[in-house]
Amino acid sequence: MKKPISFTIVDDHRLFADGLARILHEDGAFQLQKVHNVTQSFIDELSQVQSDLYIIDIQLGELSGLDICVQIKEKYPEAKVILISMIQAPHLIKQGRKNGADGFIPKTTDASILKEMVNRVCAGETVFVERDEEISNPHSIELLTEREMEIIHLVKSGLTTRAIADQLFLSEFTVETHRKNILKKLKLSTANELIAYAYANHL
């Protein structure tokens, strides 16, 4: 007889969490807690109820499941964390590993795979389901440096070169250089295209 495993599902999509709960329930898991209204105050709730396993959606509106993963691992280093995402982008998986997650699964996979994965993670394995299909320019994305990714995030939020330079305490020239290198690497020609690209590829 296996020992009981307690789960916590963190997802602002109740319908998804409700369905997921039923899937896991079939498998004999209990003490199933669901968290929907994911706010920063969720961190406080963490200290009240500890689970053996946390299943966390990455795309949570305001917050990122990647950050919550870090917070949970800090509080409960022995707890298992599985990240779930709408998209299976390499950079998300990479970041998930960095943040100490025990597993990653895209929402495009099915219930049986999740169940198998949960069992393996609870047994101590780490299971990262890699992308099953490439997104547009995967190679190009890999080429980008840390600093360039940082610049992209700022461009994406609508900032001008001037504003980015101020924020990062850099020269405008430097920011423009980074910007040009980014455009060259991604084979784009304007900042507008870059923003569209970044959103489309969830950079």
Place this chain on the structure above:
Amino acid sequence: MKKPISFTIVDDHRLFADGLARILHEDGAFQLQKVHNVTQSFIDELSQVQSDLYIIDIQLGELSGLDICVQIKEKYPEAKVILISMIQAPHLIKQGRKNGADGFIPKTTDASILKEMVNRVCAGETVFVERDEEISNPHSIELLTEREMEIIHLVKSGLTTRAIADQLFLSEFTVETHRKNILKKLKLSTANELIAYAYANHL
């Protein structure tokens, strides 16, 4: 004893569809068909199996559930269609009504609400769950005209004023005027901000 209702779930997120299937199954629904690999060839499949109710996700990667709704309503005018979406934006709900859907529900609602909704829709009602919280500048969005929305879509995809003008057979001046009016209405100052805004608010 109620007559049996057949369902079809259209969603590229298997995990969501699997969970949803279990939620609906509890309610005594059967002939449950799930469609995951949603491609344009799905239209062909439609002619093979007819359901009483179609539950369709709007965000399907390449395709839009809004389009599939139209196609289903054309083939089976008597079939019920419920749209599901990650976001409860007014423009999506509006478009859903236009496209003949019988209901709309955001993923943030829970299983019990969905069940109630399914029952009501099958009974002939139309049920549109409106947004329970406002997104950033809801009033501003309403102010936008059809043409302005069209321009936004093109700006959003990274096109320049010149390219937009060519595509719409307009003068560059005209496009610039629209652009300025959009920025004024949304209280933004650059195209970059507009793109970021459009993506963030799923315009």
Place this chain on the structure above:
DNA sequence: CTAACAATACCTACTTACAGGTATTTATTT
């Protein structure tokens, strides 16, 4: 009917972005 709105088009002055260079410093790798 007429006031308001939407869509169209033009103008000038100013700001920001882009293309295509060069160049220095630091850290890492061979």
Place this chain on the structure above:
DNA sequence: AAATAAATACCTGTAAGTAGGTATTGTTAG
């Protein structure tokens, strides 16, 4: 020790976008 990559910074010329106007036409609501 030399080569490579990353991050930094600068320059010039050209292209594109923004601010703040004006103005005409057609349609719609009061």
